[in-house]
Amino acid sequence: MPKDMDALLRGLAGREDRVVALQSALTACPALGPDNGGDGEEAKAALITQWLEACGVTDILRIDAPDARVPSGQRPNLVARIPGKEKRTLWLFGHMDVVPPGDLAAWQSDPWQVRREGDLLFGRGVEDNQQAITSMLLLAEELHQRHVVPQLSLGLVFMADEETGSAYGLEYLLKTAPELFSKNDLYIVPDAGARRGDVIEVAEKGQLWLKIRTTGVQCHASTPHKGRNAFLAGADMALACHNGLRAAFGDTNTLFNPPTSTFVPGKHEANVPNINTVPGSDVFYVDCRLLPQVDPQAVLDKVRALASEVEERHGVQIEVSVVQQQAASSVAETSPVVIALGAAVARVYGVEARTLGIGGATVAAQLRQRDLAAAVWSCLASTCHQPNESSSITATIKDAQVFTHILMNPAHV
Numbered sequence: 001m002p003k004d005m006d007a008l009l010r011g012l013a014g015r016e017d018r019v020v021a022l023q024s025a026l027t028a029c030p031a032l033g034p035d036n037g038g039d040g041e042e043a044k045a046a047l048i049t050q051w052l053e054a055c056g057v058t059d060i061l062r063i064d065a066p067d068a069r070v071p072s073g074q075r076p077n078l079v080a081r082i083p084g085k086e087k088r089t090l091w092l093f094g095h096m097d098v099v100p101p102g103d104l105a106a107w108q109s110d111p112w113q114v115r116r117e118g119d120l121l122f123g124r125g126v127e128d129n130q131q132a133i134t135s136m137l138l139l140a141e142e143l144h145q146r147h148v149v150p151q152l153s154l155g156l157v158f159m160a161d162e163e164t165g166s167a168y169g170l171e172y173l174l175k176t177a178p179e180l181f182s183k184n185d186l187y188i189v190p191d192a193g194a195r196r197g198d199v200i201e202v203a204e205k206g207q208l209w210l211k212i213r214t215t216g217v218q219c220h221a222s223t224p225h226k227g228r229n230a231f232l233a234g235a236d237m238a239l240a241c242h243n244g245l246r247a248a249f250g251d252t253n254t255l256f257n258p259p260t261s262t263f264v265p266g267k268h269e270a271n272v273p274n275i276n277t278v279p280g281s282d283v284f285y286v287d288c289r290l291l292p293q294v295d296p297q298a299v300l301d302k303v304r305a306l307a308s309e310v311e312e313r314h315g316v317q318i319e320v321s322v323v324q325q326q327a328a329s330s331v332a333e334t335s336p337v338v339i340a341l342g343a344a345v346a347r348v349y350g351v352e353a354r355t356l357g358i359g360g361a362t363v364a365a366q367l368r369q370r371d372l373a374a375a376v377w378s379c380l381a382s383t384c385h386q387p388n389e390s391s392s393i394t395a396t397i398k399d400a401q402v403f404t405h406i407l408m409n410p411a412h413v
């Protein structure tokens, strides 16, 4: 093994205390976006900037998205670059924002104060996404302390607003400064993964969120024949979506878990407050996750056809509208970033990683849509958004070692 890489890997292996210190300080800065009732990511961005500067990183760009809802008036995005022997860059992405703790009674300790139990740290954000941020900072620090110039250049991106849509985060960054990113670079989003580190996410289903509004005629519940029950028609429509869409778009693709498109009627708006009124209006939503081969327009056409049948059966009007839409995205399993990750994971974790597609959405989709080959990988237990969210100190260090392998030895890339 080359001397520099060996020094970095050994150095990282002894950084347990540093993981605890970084995670504790990050967790004490509750970076909640304004949609989640918080002041944004400013304090956390300042903390990260201080650390990067202490690591001798001089090339730090701030690309702030204006947002009048937070006290600083902006949502910070940081791009730190450490030059390597090659211009080609390994990019790592971590989001600074976190989600609210939820029910405090379900937490065994203060969510904003890190608690340690053996190898595990507990607190809001420790896994999602501070494990990535900590690995990224450990790597920068180790390069600095050992005076190592990496083979590839290293790009560290710390983003705002991942949890509430990314419009002020990566989306803004990619719109404002697309010149930072080149098609030849490697992109890793360490924001999902498996407990043994053996899953590389290479594809995401398309998203189509629909709002279904049914309009009938309100009346007294003792004389239902005088009205048109919008709730009953809406319920019929929900079942029609549940059964009809699964039947029409039942293809499978074994890369994905689950292997089919999914169609889930879920959110339902309140209608009348009292029992003895037949509601004249009903609104529910359908969350559709579509395999790449499924055309969202075909799904929409099918939903409208189902709506016509329900309109006829119940004498109501149904309006179908799109709330949000995102195309499916993928990176080739043979792309350099996936191959490099597979090789590095095998060395550090001693496992053979498999590729997987998911129904969820990460910022990798935004990179892939711009033709930037992004893989999603990390070693984690998937406790994100839960009470008592946790992160493994060992995994945080090993993740940094995986990035080190790719950064220092891209021969197999």
Ligand SMILES: [Zn+2]
Pocket: 095, 128, 129, 162, 191
């Ligand atoms: Zn996340």
